[in-house]
Amino acid sequence: MKSQVFDRxxxxxxxxxxxxxxxxxxxxxxxxxxxxxxxxxxxxxxxALYYTGSNPLYKRYAELNRLSYGYPVYVGKAVPKGWRQAxxxxxxxxxxxxxxxxLREHGRSITLGADLLLEDFRCRFVIFExxxxxxxxxxxxxxxxLNKPLWNTAVDGFGNHDPGRxxxxxxxxxxxxxxxxxxxxxxxxxxxxxxxxIIFNIRLHLKKLGPSQ
Numbered sequence: 001m002k003s004q005v006f007d008r009x010x011x012x013x014x015x016x017x018x019x020x021x022x023x024x025x026x027x028x029x030x031x032x033x034x035x036x037x038x039x040x041x042x043x044x045x046x047x048a049l050y051y052t053g054s055n056p057l058y059k060r061y062a063e064l065n066r067l068s069y070g071y072p073v074y075v076g077k078a079v080p081k082g083w084r085q086a087x088x089x090x091x092x093x094x095x096x097x098x099x100x101x102x103l104r105e106h107g108r109s110i111t112l113g114a115d116l117l118l119e120d121f122r123c124r125f126v127i128f129e130x131x132x133x134x135x136x137x138x139x140x141x142x143x144x145x146l147n148k149p150l151w152n153t154a155v156d157g158f159g160n161h162d163p164g165r166x167x168x169x170x171x172x173x174x175x176x177x178x179x180x181x182x183x184x185x186x187x188x189x190x191x192x193x194x195x196x197x198i199i200f201n202i203r204l205h206l207k208k209l210g211p212s213q
Contacts, residue, residue: 006031008039011041023126027046037100043129046143049075075140112182115179150205171191171193174201177192178199
């Protein structure tokens with residue numbers, strides 16, 4: 001499917017009632033763009049990534065998303081620093097580039113990951129402003145519960161960051177085992193899951209995903 005022209009206003013959620021079902025409905029109707037989106041923008045919020053490529057491991061996602069983007073492979077959120085401690089003012093929320101930054105970061109991870117092509121991914125997102133920013137975690141959780149995205153549920157680690165010096169005793173994530181390429185992940189020396197086990201779990205997950213094509 002062809003990506004739409006970028007218009008930030010089409011991604012901003014506005015509803016004083018802040019009803020979860022309404023916000024999810026709005027999210028599912030937002031325009032879909034390349035990953036990352038073609039233009040920079042300000043804001044924080046919730047996003048989803050969709051796979052449409054030819055990797056045999058994710059063929060089911062490509063089939064399900066062929067006509068419309070209804071099956072995300074990953075759902076995430078982007079909040080400004082200090083948000084968890086309620087230190088972020090409305091002006092910080094409006095001026096934040098966390099959402100576009102997070103999408104660009106995911107684009108870099110996919111570019112580095114083995115057997116993945118960035119052009120095979122699309123994204124959609126919702127920007128929450130003012131009091132609406134309180135909905136970010138709730139909507140992210142609702143979308144994950146509703147869609148059960150593969151990289152949120154059956155394969156861990158896609159959204160991980162470099163743990164930093166002195167913390168590489170942890171295991172390499174499932175995602176980094178099957179899509180090796182992030183340099184910092186290769187420094188993790190803990191015992192990780194076997195690749196065959198991860199692939200088995202992926203195939204098991206995909207059997208439960210959507211109608212057969």
